[in-house]
Amino acid sequence: MRTDTPQAVRLADYRPFPFAIETTRLVFELHPSQTRVKAELAVRRTGAKDEPLVLNGERLKLVSAAVDGQALSANQYVLDAEHLTIPDLPDQFVLTTEVEIDPSANKALMGLYMSGGRFCTQCEAEGFRTITYFPDRPDVLSRYSVRIEADRKFTHLLSNGNLIDSGALEDNRFFAEWEDPFPKPCYLFALVAGHLDVLVDRFITMSGREVALRVFVDPGQASRAAYALDSLKRAMKWDEDTFGREYDLDLFMIVAVRDFNFGAMENKGLNIFNSSLLLADPHTATDLDYERIEAVVAHEYFHNWTGNRITCRDWFQLCLKEGFTVFRDQSFSADQRGATVERIKGVRALRARQFAEDAGPLAHPVRPSSYMKIDNFYTATIYEKGSEIIRMLKTILGAEAFRKGSDLYFQRHDGQATTVEAFIACFAEASGRDLSDFFGWYEQAGTPAVTIETAYDEAAKALTLNFTQSTAPTPGQPDKKALPIPIAIGLLSETGEPLRETEVVLLDKDALTVRWENVPSRPILSALRGFSAPVNLSTDARPADRYVLFAADPDLFNRWEAGQTLARDLILARAAGTPDEVGEERYADALGRALVDDTAEPAFKALLLALPSEQDLALMSEPAEPAALHESRKTLRTRIAVHLGDLLRRLHGEMQSDAEFSASAEAAGRRALRNACANMLSADPSADNLSRLVGHYAVSGNMTDQIGALQAMVASGDAQREIALNNFHGVWRKEPLVLDKWFSVQAQDPSENALERVIALTKHQDFEPTNPNRLRALVSTFANFNPARFHDSRGAGYRFLADQILAVDSFNPMTAARLVEPLGNWRRYKPALGRLMREQLERVAAHPDLSKNVLELATKALG
Ligand code: TRP
Numbered sequence: 116m117r118t119d120t121p122q123a124v125r126l127a128d129y130r131p132f133p134f135a136i137e138t139t140r141l142v143f144e145l146h147p148s149q150t151r152v153k154a155e156l157a158v159r160r161t162g163a164k165d166e167p168l169v170l171n172g173e174r175l176k177l178v179s180a181a182v183d184g185q186a187l188s189a190n191q192y193v194l195d196a197e198h199l200t201i202p203d204l205p206d207q208f209v210l211t212t213e214v215e216i217d218p219s220a221n222k223a224l225m226g227l228y229m230s231g232g233r234f235c236t237q238c239e240a241e242g243f244r245t246i247t248y249f250p251d252r253p254d255v256l257s258r259y260s261v262r263i264e265a266d267r268k269f270t271h272l273l274s275n276g277n278l279i280d281s282g283a284l285e286d287n288r289f290f291a292e293w294e295d296p297f298p299k300p301c302y303l304f305a306l307v308a309g310h311l312d313v314l315v316d317r318f319i320t321m322s323g324r325e326v327a328l329r330v331f332v333d334p335g336q337a338s339r340a341a342y343a344l345d346s347l348k349r350a351m352k353w354d355e356d357t358f359g360r361e362y363d364l365d366l367f368m369i370v371a372v373r374d375f376n377f378g379a380m381e382n383k384g385l386n387i388f389n390s391s392l393l394l395a396d397p398h399t400a401t402d403l404d405y406e407r408i409e410a411v412v413a414h415e416y417f418h419n420w421t422g423n424r425i426t427c428r429d430w431f432q433l434c435l436k437e438g439f440t441v442f443r444d445q446s447f448s449a450d451q452r453g454a455t456v457e458r459i460k461g462v463r464a465l466r467a468r469q470f471a472e473d474a475g476p477l478a479h480p481v482r483p484s485s486y487m488k489i490d491n492f493y494t495a496t497i498y499e500k501g502s503e504i505i506r507m508l509k510t511i512l513g514a515e516a517f518r519k520g521s522d523l524y525f526q527r528h529d530g531q532a533t534t535v536e537a538f539i540a541c542f543a544e545a546s547g548r549d550l551s552d553f554f555g556w557y558e559q560a561g562t563p564a565v566t567i568e569t570a571y572d573e574a575a576k577a578l579t580l581n582f583t584q585s586t587a588p589t590p591g592q593p594d595k596k597a598l599p600i601p602i603a604i605g606l607l608s609e610t611g612e613p614l615r616e617t618e619v620v621l622l623d624k625d626a627l628t629v630r631w632e633n634v635p636s637r638p639i640l641s642a643l644r645g646f647s648a649p650v651n652l653s654t655d656a657r658p659a660d661r662y663v664l665f666a667a668d669p670d671l672f673n674r675w676e677a678g679q680t681l682a683r684d685l686i687l688a689r690a691a692g693t694p695d696e697v698g699e700e701r702y703a704d705a706l707g708r709a710l711v712d713d714t715a716e717p718a719f720k721a722l723l724l725a726l727p728s729e730q731d732l733a734l735m736s737e738p739a740e741p742a743a744l745h746e747s748r749k750t751l752r753t754r755i756a757v758h759l760g761d762l763l764r765r766l767h768g769e770m771q772s773d774a775e776f777s778a779s780a781e782a783a784g785r786r787a788l789r790n791a792c793a794n795m796l797s798a799d800p801s802a803d804n805l806s807r808l809v810g811h812y813a814v815s816g817n818m819t820d821q822i823g824a825l826q827a828m829v830a831s832g833d834a835q836r837e838i839a840l841n842n843f844h845g846v847w848r849k850e851p852l853v854l855d856k857w858f859s860v861q862a863q864d865p866s867e868n869a870l871e872r873v874i875a876l877t878k879h880q881d882f883e884p885t886n887p888n889r890l891r892a893l894v895s896t897f898a899n900f901n902p903a904r905f906h907d908s909r910g911a912g913y914r915f916l917a918d919q920i921l922a923v924d925s926f927n928p929m930t931a932a933r934l935v936e937p938l939g940n941w942r943r944y945k946p947a948l949g950r951l952m953r954e955q956l957e958r959v960a961a962h963p964d965l966s967k968n969v970l971e972l973a974t975k976a977l978g
Pocket residue numbers: 237239240375376377378379380381414415437493
């Protein structure tokens with residue numbers, strides 16, 4: 116174990132920085148292994164006289180430092196591994212520093228690094244400190260001007276703001292000068308230099324200004340950026356229409372890079388994207404890729420207001436920008452692609468990732484109060500639950516007051532680094548409501564459990580609803596208080612007719628009783644419509660009631676939810692050794708009826724066909740036995756595939772299209788349904804079904820069809836899959852983004868020897884662990900999406916993951932830390948497995964040169 120216990124950072128310790136950095140001038144002399152960075156900071160004291168200037172700086176070679184042109188001698192400053200400290204400073208001065216850094220050695224992909232032979236940066240959250248000495252905190256806003264000098268072969272030299280000048284230098288070098296008129300924190304700084312192709316367009320804003328749009332990609336790839344560019348223009352328009360937000364610079368740029376720790380980054384005027392979330396054409400990208408590109412392009416663009424114009428006072432306020440921006444991108448996607456289908460997908464992701472996090476040792480509030488490494492807090496809780504909070508705020512206040520609140524926020528805090536309190540205060544003021552209890556959603560971790568019990572009084576024609584809520588303790592928070600939970604409820608008759616329109620009940624105490632008059636017959640409750648709050652709901656509904664909802668609920672989210680709940684209970688019953696064969700047949704029948712409902716969209720039917728995932732099932736059963744859950748889920752799949760075989764084959768045929776590829780939500784929905792049918796049919800590997808899958812693969816004219824067929828073939832376990840996998844590799848071995856899919860399909864192999872396959876793939880010549888996409892495609896996919904094989908009874912899956920964590924941690928701590936989570940929930944698994952998981956966590960935690968990132972998570976997971 117490390118001896119130097121890293122210190123936690125606490126919200127309660129926040130102090131403003133005692134200096135303002137009014138302007139920041141940066142000069143980069145780019146060189147792959149010896150880049151020079153000169154910084155000139157115009158500094159003004161804002162705090163006490165005796166405060167020294169403490170700048171962050173890590174892995175920098177200090178060449179020189181001067182105050183007002185006077186070089187500092189060694190006794191005038193203190194240098195340690197993480198800071199440059201200068202005491203005895205005047206109230207106003209110019210600090211110049213010069214450092215040398217080595218981008219080519221930077222495999223952590225934070226700060227300035229090289230990807231595919233080009234320079235790029237990632238500064239959020241704390242990467243800027245590896246570029247130059249600076250107060251690396253989001254509340255220090257400064258106006259930047261940047262000069263970049265590089266060899267001619269890096270044809271484009273990009274930074275934030277507007278291009279002011281460029282020209283030739285000696286030795287086949289040239290320069291570019293950039294100026295960003297908007298003060299910004301250093302985490303939004305960006306620089307890119309490389310040989311790039313560019314796709315150009317323009318956008319006319321609501322006030323008639325013209326904005327030049329440029330998307331930069333690898334040479335030869337420009338046509339694959341067209342969908343991203345189109346998404347960008349739609350997002351720009353939507354933000355004007357929906358939130359009144361207009362873009363503010365004359366230029367907006369996006370650059371795609373292959374080596375990137377996350378999805379994308381909202382640097383002012385110069386977004387940088389993981390190429391997997393930018394490049395798409397029908398042959399190489401799936402519909403899911405298109406959908407994510409649209410959402411992430413919008414997300415990063417929306418940050419221009421929620422994150423950049425208004426930023427965070429400190430990193431504890433991360434949800435201020437991320438939760439709100441996710442809410443904005445989800446609302447955009449709902450408008451673009453249909454609210455129901457988007458909501459179902461959103462809730463599925465929320466439950467799989469955020470509910471799991473909230474139920475384990477890494478549970479934390481949406482606004483945490485302490486952290487060791489902020490990189491570890493870019494979590495589903497901050498992002499997804501953060502978005503759910505905003506969604507509830509809108510539900511509680513209504514659309515109009517919500518918009519008034521957001522208008523007030525943009526007007527009042529423009530140009531500031533602010534807090535979640537200040538944000539909520541705008542909504543309280545605009546709506547005239549007291550939101551102090553609502554703030555509990557930010558401070559309390561854990562998923563509330565809500566129960567509803569109903570009693571119908573036949574004689575009085577009245578329904579009594581008894582609500583309760585409770586939240587289980589989470590680490591550091593033993594006692595939980597009641598939160599205001601908006602629960603949207605409607606009533607159906609026993610024959611599926613609407614009895615009462617949706618009404619939102621605000622459950623803001625531990626228990627609440629509501630009585631509804633004029634209910635003409637015994638009603639069926641449709642509660643938590645549209646998933647109106649991020650809670651676990653249980654009601655006294657009988658299976659028969661759920662079948663009514665599954666067939667007829669006008670709220671399509673709840674129609675889907677009823678099917679999921681029925682399927683879940685059947686799988687859990689079988690896993691517990693009490694299978695309900697009659698129930699399983701009944702479920703298959705009902706599913707068959709839902710699939711022939713002409714009023715439902717194909718995309719919705721595809722979602723009906725997806726049974727609850729093994730991870731979701733594990734969360735619902737304690738102690739979890741992944742192997743048993745896998746087997747009983749498989750049994751239900753096979754039963755459906757047999758029972759509905761003719762219908763699934765018919766739909767599979769009908770959804771095939773010879774039309775030219777369209778990326779529209781409607782066309783994607785048909786492909787999704789076809790793939791869902793193929794996937795279900797793979798659970799009944801009859802000769803007829805198998806040849807159908809082979810045919811599906813052979814005729815596929817786009818990546819969605821091709822990967823759908825390949826996935827189904829791998830799931831079937833049939834020998835033909837090896838031929839298809841080899842064929843796929845042969846065709847796509849020069850396309851990194853497609854090769855990622857090849858790795859990830861195999862990582863999800865349900866067969867007995869999947870772990871051996873995955874380990875062998877880590878030795879494959881195309882496996883590049885330094886590339887996060889490739890690493891995640893194989894290792895994370897296996898650990899997160901193949902529970903039956905990851906939870907190998909001898910612990911070999913855990914050992915494999917621990918080996919990978921340690922190997923990756925030696926060069927990329929941020930990405931290594933993201934691999935810890937699958938071992939984290941060891942307490943939820945049956946003791947024989949939990950013990951083996953714990954052993955591997957202990958092995959990781961005991962490693963002598965562990966990063967702070969992995970150490971924090973491994974320690975917390977051990978508890
Ligand atoms: N702010 C980015 C977003 O949500 C994500 C981000 C944070 C990030 N830190 C990062 C991306 C580090 C890459 C690397 O849009």
